[in-house]
Amino acid sequence: MxxxxxxxxxxxxxxxxxxxxxxxxxxxxxxxxxxxxxxxxxxxxxxxxxxxxxxxxxxxxxxxxxxxxxxxxxxxxxxxxxxxxxxxxxxxxxxxxxxxxxxxxxxxxxxxxxxxxxxxxxxxxxxxxxxxxxxVTTHAFDRAPLRGAVQQILGELFDQPERRPVGPMPVAVSVSGDGSLHWTxxxxxxxxxxxxxxxxxxxxxxxxxxxxxxxxxxxxxxxxxxxxxxxxxxxxxxxxxxxxxxxxxxxxxxxxxxxxxxxxxxxQPQVMTAALLDDRHVTGDATASVAVSAATTPGGGAIVPLSGVSWVPYAAGRPFHGQVMQMDASPVKLDPGVTVRPGQVVGLGWFCRKQVRADxxxxxxxxxxxxxxxxxxxxxxTLTEADQAAIAAAVEELRTAAKALGRPLGEPFVLPAGSSLHxxxxxxxxxxxxxxxxxxxxxxxxxxxxxxxxxxxxxxxxxxxxxxxxxxxxxxxxxxxxxxxxxxxx
CATH class of the missing domain: 3.50.50.60 (FAD/NAD(P)-binding domain)
Incomplete structure (x- = not known):
């Protein structure tokens, strides 16, 4: 013993x-x-x-x-x-x-x-x-060429006085001298x-x-x-x-x-959609040709140093929180012939607050x-009426965000219960x-x-x-x- x-x-x-x-x-x-x-x-x-x-x-x-x-x-x-x-x-x-x-x-x-x-x-x-x-750092994706454009657009939509502003997502990631990532x-x-x-x-x-x-x-x-x-x-x-x-x-x-x-x-009920960032937002250094893709990174993850992860914070009067990822290896099927720059496909995931119930x-x-x-x-x-209302509001907000970013890639959809893992x-x-x-x-x-x-x-x-x-x-x-x-x- x-x-x-x-x-x-x-x-x-x-x-x-x-x-x-x-x-x-x-x-x-x-x-x-x-x-x-x-x-x-x-x-x-x-x-x-x-x-x-x-x-x-x-x-x-x-x-x-x-x-x-x-x-x-x-x-x-x-x-x-x-x-x-x-x-x-x-x-x-x-x-x-x-x-x-x-x-x-x-x-x-x-x-x-x-x-x-x-x-x-x-x-x-x-x-x-x-x-x-x-x-934890907010600088893991500072090199993401389109991150600034994404956060500017989302900030114009969602920032309000007395609320935490849109910005880089704090992530548990370490960045080496050559820019490669090590996940915590x-x-x-x-x-x-x-x-x-x-x-x-x-x-x-x-x-x-x-x-x-x-x-x-x-x-x-x-x-x-x-x-x-x-x-x-x-x-x-x-x-x-x-x-x-x-x-x-x-x-x-x-x-x-x-x-x-x-x-x-x-x-946390999870609603997702995707958008193709409009070319009018892609200017200056963001148009630089970059030869790194998800396929060349350890683990083959879709988030690499050239991607960005942005955050739309929760607020008491806004019952969800947004996690916005630029995807270099897009899981979204694009039309034949469409060529995108690294990070130009943006995935948006909104996590909704759920009503807490003993049952x-x-x-x-x-x-x-x-x-x-x-x-x-x-x-x-069970999802209550309040939960369904929060999900419906998240769907509408995602539609608005996808249109502001550029070209929506399909309608927002709700993942099955348990998908958040939270x-x-x-x-x-x-x-x-x-x-x-x-x-x-x-x-x-x-x-x-x-x-x-x-x-x-x-x-x-x-x-x-x-x-x-x-x-x-x-x-x-x-x-x-x-x-x-x-x-x-x-």
């Missing part, structure tokens, strides 16, 4: 950030990070776009799984949960979780996306730390973490249940996925950061069942099991144990002394912006509180 101070379940951005912050703040703590999946490529938690030779490990999804529409290449280690209410709900079982596959957009939350019960100064400092851990996966968050004496990453190891004595966790029962061998890891505290579906699943399987567990599921939920079927023998995941999810709320935090939240503002699960949760699933508000930065910031707050508590009790 092994013993640790903290067991962290999940090695995605939040699990890794939690372990990193614990180790930085209290180096003497012994920390174990568990993941049921394996390492993709050579670096634990590396982003797949940084792998120059994908090889068989990145050949595709597990047997029987289907990627979300338009996803290319397929996300290795990722599979659909498989539920009629949310057909594109997906999970990633690999070291790094979805953080090995994400688009790396890291906008800050604004207006009523920010939980009102958190100390603004504490949250602001945690957001700065999260930006540091994720290597959890490996970047970790730094030298896995080389430290008191920190261990154990891949291929599933947490089956948290062992509880009274209100205290005493450890975790784990199983080796390859062999089926079971064992127990003792711990002074347990942090579960296993995504918005499997975090509440593990708590449920462990008999930890606050009233709000699995409820308040928040996906939108993930729940667990104790009469059926998933592939790991855990209670099977079920989902209830699942939130299922272990939401709150200021009081009143049945509407699962954990306190430090991430400690109500009714327990030493069980913590982290991830997008702790975000309690209706949001439209990409949630990873916020989730990592909340993990920073949680890890610091836990480290201080454990150090004080030695």
């Amino acid at each position: 092994s013993r640790y101070d903290v067991v962290v379940v999940g090695s995605g951005p939040v699990g890794t950030a939690t372990a990193r912050e614990l180790a930085d703040r209290a180096p003497a703590l012994r920390v174990l990070v568990l993941d049921a999946g394996q390492v993709l490529g050579d670096v634990p938690g590396g982003h797949v776009k940084n792998i120059t030779d994908p090889g068989p490990a990145l050949a595709g999804l597990p047997s029987g799984a289907a990627p979300p529409p338009g996803a290319t290449p397929a996300r290795p280690g990722t599979a659909l949960v498989g539920t009629p209410a949310m057909p594109n709900a997906a999970i990633s079982t690999n070291v790094g979780g979805m953080g090995a596959h994400w688009t790396a957009a890291c906008p800050r939350p604004g207006d009523d996306e920010v939980p009102g019960f958190l100390d603004p100064a504490v949250l602001d400092e945690a957001l700065r730390r999260a930006e540091e851990l994720l290597a 996966g959890p490996a970047v968050i970790a730094g030298d973490l896995w080389e430290r004496e008191n920190v261990t990453l154990r891949a291929g190891t599933l947490a089956r249940r948290i062992l509880i004595d009274g209100d205290r966790a005493t450890g975790v029962e784990v199983v080796d996925v390859a062999t089926g061998d079971r064992s127990v890891v003792e711990a002074r505290a347990v942090v579960v950061a296993a995504d918005a579906f499997r975090t509440p699943q593990l708590l449920w399987a462990s008999g930890i069942r606050p009233a709000a567990l699995g409820r308040y599921l928040n996906d 939108d939920r993930v729940w667990f079927d104790e009469d059926a099991a998933d592939e790991h023998g855990m209670p099977a995941i079920r989902i209830d999810y 699942y939130q709320g299922t272990t939401r935090m709150g200021p009081a144990d009143d049945g509407t939240s699962v954990c306190d503002p430090a991430g400690r699960v109500w009714g327990t002394a030493n069980v913590y949760v982290g991830g997008n699933n702790v975000i309690p508000t209706a949001t439209a912006c990409n949630p990873t930065l916020t989730a990592v910031a909340l993990a920073v707050i949680s890890a610091r509180a836990l480290a201080d508590s454990l150090e004080a009790s030695r």
Whole structure:
């Protein structure tokens, strides 16, 4: 039987950030990070776009799984949960979780996306730390020749006093001296973490249940996925950061069942369209011939140094947030004979805020099991009249934006539920144990002394912006509180 101070379940951005912050703040703590999946490529938690030779490990999804529409290449280690209410709900079982596959957009939350019960100064400092851990920048695509034209057009449409203006999307990307990009996966968050004496990453190891004595966790029962061998890891505290579906699943399987567990599921309805930037906007240096395409970049991603990623921020009176990508390798079918400059095809994706409801939920079927023998995941999810109104408004705004940019390439379309991959709320935090939240503002699960949760699933508000930065910031707050508590009790 092994013993640790903290067991962290999940090695995605939040699990890794939690372990990193614990180790930085209290180096003497012994920390174990568990993941049921394996390492993709050579670096634990590396982003797949940084792998120059994908090889068989990145050949595709597990047997029987289907990627979300338009996803290319397929996300290795990722599979659909498989539920009629949310057909594109997906999970990633690999070291790094979805953080090995994400688009790396890291906008800050604004207006009523920010939980009102958190100390603004504490949250602001945690957001700065999260930006540091994720290597967030607004300058990754400064070389994009048409970026300025795109942002000028969108700014003229959407900028208003007292609102955050249209600008470059903050992204978790590092730019080398030659202009090539390195995408942030959890490996970047970790730094030298896995080389430290008191920190261990154990891949291929599933947490089956948290062992509880009274209100205290005493450890975790784990199983080796390859062999089926079971064992127990003792711990002074347990942090579960296993995504918005499997975090509440593990708590449920462990008999930890606050009233709000699995409820308040928040996906962001996603509306998309594309436009061909009008030649009248392409002037000066933007017309320069450039010989770099997506096919020559690591991972074959559609966003390269010559593309731009722009941001139309969320505002309380405007219930969506815009992510605008210039696509050098356009997935949009163009008319024969049409020649475009790099970045001239612009994809627009609007994420809508969804009304937060207790009846939108993930729940667990104790009469059926998933592939790991855990209670099977079920989902209830419905779009309300308010949600439909927000989607309709986003469609109209996208039509306007596409026309302003130049030539619309088809009508805006709504992706199936679950396509955003921005699942939130299922272990939401709150200021009081009143049945509407699962954990306190430090991430400690109500009714327990030493069980913590982290991830997008702790975000309690209706949001439209990409949630990873916020989730990592909340993990920073949680890890610091836990480290201080454990150090004080030695």
